Amino acid sequence: MGGFDEHGGIMRDWMPPSSNSQSFYAGMLGDGAAGSQAGPTVEKHDNSNDGGFTFPGPDRQVSENDDDGSQRGQAVDEGMKTGEFGEQKAGQRAGLVERMAARAGHNAPRLNTDIIKPADGSQNQQAQSAYLTISPNLSPGAFLDSPVFLSNSLVQPSPTTGKFQFASNDNSNGDRNKDNFFEESNNTSFAFKPFLDSAPLPRDHVNPPFMSAQSFQTNEAVAQSEKQVPPQKIEPSQTYPDFTEKNNFSLQMNPFQALNGNSDRSKQHREEHHHDDNDAYQRINGDSTNANSASSEDGYNWRKYGQKQVKGSEYPRSYYKCTHANCSVKKKVERSHEGHITEIIYKGAHNHPKLAPNRRSGIGSSNALSDMQGDVNEQNGNGNGVDGGPVWGTNTRQGHWGQESNFEVTSTGMAMQGQNGQFESSDAVDGSCTFSNDEEEDDRATHGSVSLGYDGEGDESESKRRKVEAYAADVSGATRAIREPRVVVQTTSEVDILDDGYRWRKYGQKVVKGNPNPSQIEPGRPGVTTSAQAQAAQ
């Protein structure tokens, strides 16, 4: 089970109160049912249904509160079970939308799924099932116009995207939101305010090219670009958790949580999908050309620390680390000989704001696609980084960012949980997919407490603990708000806890001229040298 459950989880996040989202999804997937049936994901989907999977989406949540909602919920469930996402239910959904709009006063424009449908109707459905395929000519940003994404945005922009809004910090509403989240959304929230509310961002931030645009953690989000004008694929499902009735909290759960997996099922699912990125990486596959054009810079500085030819990959994979102090975000980039990026995988979430354009190093190599990562702090204004207060989960939690860290946010709308962290700005990963950390997240779920610390990769137990914590936090009632349509990737932090109370990751050591003592290159650590610091000093 799992595959689809996970999707379901994501969908919930993405989905606006309106049932339109399903249409949207169906459009994206082509034939929702067919798409879901192909590939592992599909199988899971089916299984989940068989297993009594109930798609506790927004509709269902609402149903708990009112009769109409109940009907809606049933409709949704039926749709899910039968796999009839598309036209068959279109009429009914439309009705729901109207009713909801009337009731809630929300009147979001209907998503035009035509624009996002693959131009070629004959597309391999199987392929679609595995990925969200975006037509080569279609910018992921187009999705931003979708009510679905907007609604998500409403809830909270993800740090990843840079749209992240650490809003109001109104934690007190957690429980209430949990129960009524969608409903409230209808009533008040569904205002697409996330962007508006959030601190003013550069336009490119809001609607960055290609990936940024949304492209769309996970985690790890994955977009694979095919070497030739390939459609961007989003593979959100990789680590999505399964949602079951048991998981009522799932509603509040953001994709991150889902990704992280709190439940055994989610874990199982992850295991099933182990093939790809268990790690919770986000892969962005996209047309390299687009990627490049989209954003040569993602707003962060990266240091390449390795390159290797990976088996099965046509091109060598380069490993990059964010040079910002105490930021453990990494990314793997596969680049064709022509210099086109064929794949980018993000891991981790930035815990710092993007650099000002003039401060960015012109490291084209690393930035090529990059894209999109936004910064948590930048958005929330809290400056919470790992240290200050991570942002985790925040995506989904209304008013709360930052409870956990370590996520990677990648693109579109799928938010995933990272560990330590924060969300990467989605900008970076637009159009990508997400993966979540797997085990760590799961562990966290079991742990039950919320930890803000940064995990170190090395500190596995720690990271696991955090996952659990994060999960617990979610369950505890934090309201997982609506996520903005972005992909989140999970991150694993690689940090050690030092005597200063912070976690630091040592990533290098070098003897500096004039200083007999090796310089410990630890981002942000006082007394240590970091490239970021050096740049800042300059």
Next chain:
DNA sequence: AGCCTTTGACCAGCG
């Protein structure tokens, strides 16, 4: 002078 990239070696996880 210092940062960044390159690249071979090393390490850890997995089967």
Next chain:
DNA sequence: TCGCTGGTCAAAGGC
């Protein structure tokens, strides 16, 4: 236990 593979380290060199 061994080999494979992915990921990271870190010395060396370039910019």
